[in-house]
Amino acid sequence: MIIVSEPKNSVYRNLINLAFDLCDKFILVERKDIDFNGNAKSILEKLKVNLIEVKEQSSWAGNKLGDSTAYVYHYSTDLHAREIISEVSDSLYSWVQPNYPEDLSFYKNGISWLVNNAHEKSGYIITEKKAEIDMIKSIKGLEVEDFDYLPFD
Numbered sequence: 001m002i003i004v005s006e007p008k009n010s011v012y013r014n015l016i017n018l019a020f021d022l023c024d025k026f027i028l029v030e031r032k033d034i035d036f037n038g039n040a041k042s043i044l045e046k047l048k049v050n051l052i053e054v055k056e057q058s059s060w061a062g063n064k065l066g067d068s069t070a071y072v073y074h075y076s077t078d079l080h081a082r083e084i085i086s087e088v089s090d091s092l093y094s095w096v097q098p099n100y101p102e103d104l105s106f107y108k109n110g111i112s113w114l115v116n117n118a119h120e121k122s123g124y125i126i127t128e129k130k131a132e133i134d135m136i137k138s139i140k141g142l143e144v145e146d147f148d149y150l151p152f153d
Contacts, residue, residue: 002144029100035098061105062115
């Protein structure tokens with residue numbers, strides 16, 4: 001499902017709550033080619049207890065850098081992380097350096113679920129489960145459209 005317009009405020013929080021309910025992991029990215037200010041560092045510090053690992057990667061959840069790499073922070077989902085992610089931002093596409101780590105995205109059982117390319121102001125949700133689709137579509141104000149292919153690779 002393609003996210004048609006940016007989830008903000010209560011729509012953002014409701015989407016994030018659903019992602020935390022359904023997913024077991026999320027990522028944030030620190031790009032080497034873009035400044036990373038104190039606010040972004042503070043967010044990573046607050047999430048330290050949820051950190052699973054940091055990997056140097058050239059691609060992640062629908063994003064590809066080509067020859068360069070970035071630091072991808074892999075986190076576990078729990079109530080603490082949910083509160084941090086919900087409080088530090090009020091919109092999905094605000095996750096852009098230098099003020100925030102990049103591309104907040106969620107994984108379910110090792111597979112991308114909510115893919116966010118914040119610089120491009122684009123995102124999508126990957127699921128074929130009717131119950132999940134119904135939950136997504138029930139988020140008041142969330143504009144999504146079905147797609148038959150992945151719009152980003």
